[in-house]
Amino acid sequence: MPIFLCLLQNLPYVAPISGGLREGMALYLKGVIPTNAEWFEINFKTGQSDSDDTAFHFNPRLHQKVVMNSFRNRKWEAKESVSDNPFKKGETFEMFTVIKSEGYQVYVNGKELYTFKHRIPLEKVSTLNISGHVVVSLFGFMQTIPYMGPISGGLREGMALYLQGAVPANAERFRINFKTGPTDKHDTAFHFNPRMGSNVAMNSFSTGKWETGESVSDNPFKKGEAFEMFFVIKSEGYQVRVYVNGKELYTFKHRIPLEKVTMLNINGDVGVNLFGFIEVSYIF
Structure with a gap:
């Protein structure tokens, strides 16, 4: 676990x-x-x-x-x-x-x-x-995957979600969601969805509907390989840094106010060793 x-x-x-x-x-x-x-x-x-x-x-x-x-x-x-x-x-x-x-x-x-x-x-x-x-x-x-848990103290600028794991050899996709509540009906401020052999899809879910999708074609996640990544909470959006190749992957601009984001959800085909929220000043 x-x-x-x-x-x-x-x-x-x-x-x-x-x-x-x-x-x-x-x-x-x-x-x-x-x-x-x-x-x-x-x-x-x-x-x-x-x-x-x-x-x-x-x-x-x-x-x-x-x-x-x-x-x-x-x-x-x-x-x-x-x-x-x-x-x-x-x-x-x-x-x-x-x-x-x-x-x-x-x-x-x-x-x-x-x-x-x-x-x-x-x-x-x-x-x-x-x-x-x-x-x-x-x-x-x-904890176990799938994981759904509250973000202690709420989400704020200056925090970062750190995640260390590996993509199983038979993986198809996994998802990391920053949500306003624990159910499927709650809004998702940031949906991060790497699809193996394809792109990394990103989106938000508001008032019962998916909004305009964004994607990165240069997918750094590979079957059978380990990775480290940070979701840095910036004033402009969620800055994704993946340390498979040590490069910034993407910045997904805020669509839902940070103060409404209270839950973290991780699910799909991924092996996670460590994850949690840290202060940005500790890593950059």
């Missing part, structure tokens, strides 16, 4: 979980422990304030245990811990927190560490918090 990248500017990080938390999802996190680190924590919370409940508190303490707990009604509950701490000062790590029916199953560097059983219903968990002595290089929630 692809990983939906989350935009991390500074710690502490507190932000809503796009689409909410549900069984089958997994949080991926890659980082390094500073040499002077004492602790860090990852919290799955019911809201963004300190007084909100914490369904799962994951707290590695360097040279000590990994402590886990929940926080409810302004009180910490019975803690659980693991003495075999896999986090070491000055070392990199990768971890997955898999959301299972029984609880939060944590894997660190490919090995299962612990399963913390649910104490607070999943449907109440809406926020992710990361803080403490850790340098996070990459994190995000694993």
Whole structure:
């Protein structure tokens, strides 16, 4: 499954979980422990304030245990811990927190560490918090394709959608849609549709009708090949940059106001490894 990248500017990080938390999802996190680190924590919370409940508190303490707990009604509950701490000062790590029916199953560097059983219903968990002595290089929630999810905070100039993937050998087409809502009836501000062996078609869908199509005949997407691409949100439109050949592909001018665009949809014949919204200043 692809990983939906989350935009991390500074710690502490507190932000809503796009689409909410549900069984089958997994949080991926890659980082390094500073040499002077004492602790860090990852919290799955019911809201963004300190007084909100914490369904799962994951707290590695360097040279000590990994402590886990929940926080409810302004009180910490019975803690659980693991003495075999896999986090070491000055070392990199990768971890997955898999959301299972029984609880939060944590894997660190490919090995299962612990399963913390649910104490607070999943449907109440809406926020992710990361803080403490850790340098996070990459994190995000694993998702499935087709994907339909909200754009946290809405779409605005200065953002970019990053997508890394590959075109399957038997692919015919795939689609990336910037939409005003989750249903087929909602408007599509930008429809991006590479067709293998043909062109890249682009359009918008408004008030129940497709509008005037635009296309690029020099299609950079090839069957069996990997690609990286950015959709840079500019004042004039959606600037598409595809790093198969490192060139700007096209700028599709705005037809629907940015503030109305709330959803991202990815579907069709494409293998996606990573995708998510980032700040333009981070890549250009």
